[in-house]
Amino acid sequence: MALLAATSLSASAWAGQAGTLDPSFGNGTDGGNDNATDVVLDSEGHIIVAGYHQQDGKSRVSVLRFDDTGKLDESFGAADQQTPKGTVSMAIGEGNALANGMTAQGDRLILVGGGSTSGNGNSNIALMRLLAK
Numbered sequence: 822m823a824l825l826a827a828t829s830l831s832a833s834a835w836a837g838q839a840g841t842l843d844p845s846f847g848n849g850t851d852g853g854n855d856n857a858t859d860v861v862l863d864s865e866g867h868i869i870v871a872g873y874h875q876q877d878g879k880s881r882v883s884v885l886r887f888d889d890t891g892k893l894d895e896s897f898g899a900a901d902q903q904t905p906k907g908t909v910s911m912a913i914g915e916g917n918a919l920a921n922g923m924t925a926q927g928d929r930l931i932l933v934g935g936g937s938t939s940g941n942g943n944s945n946i947a948l949m950r951l952l953a954k
Contacts, residue, residue: 847891863925871933873919876903880917882935884909913947915940929953
């Protein structure tokens with residue numbers, strides 16, 4: 822899974838101008854085939870990004886949580902060889918899956934809505950709830 826928290830502009834003449842990227846936010850890029858579809862802030866100031874990424878030849882739901890500096894929050898999610906700490910990666914059904922939107926509930930829960938395809942190609946609605954402890 823690739824991550825993109827921010828990409829800074831290299832032209833120093835642009836530094837500090839309104840509308841330019843903040844070079845102190847995030848940690849750059851790590852190439853991949855990932856897409857963000859929604860971003861929310863939770864009540865504690867975490868930045869939560871939902872979307873999807875390619876893994877093992879299929880699209881999987883991705884939910885990432887960042888701190889207010891744009892760094893992955895390593896207390897969220899369980900890391901494995903393909904998914905870093907701060908990230909949740911979910912296969913939904915037998916086919917492709919993606920997140921279309923989400924909301925952060927006040928009770929430290931994250932609701933993610935999206936869709937998936939079954940083995941026979943039928944589309945399904947997906948609703949997931951994540952604990953944000």
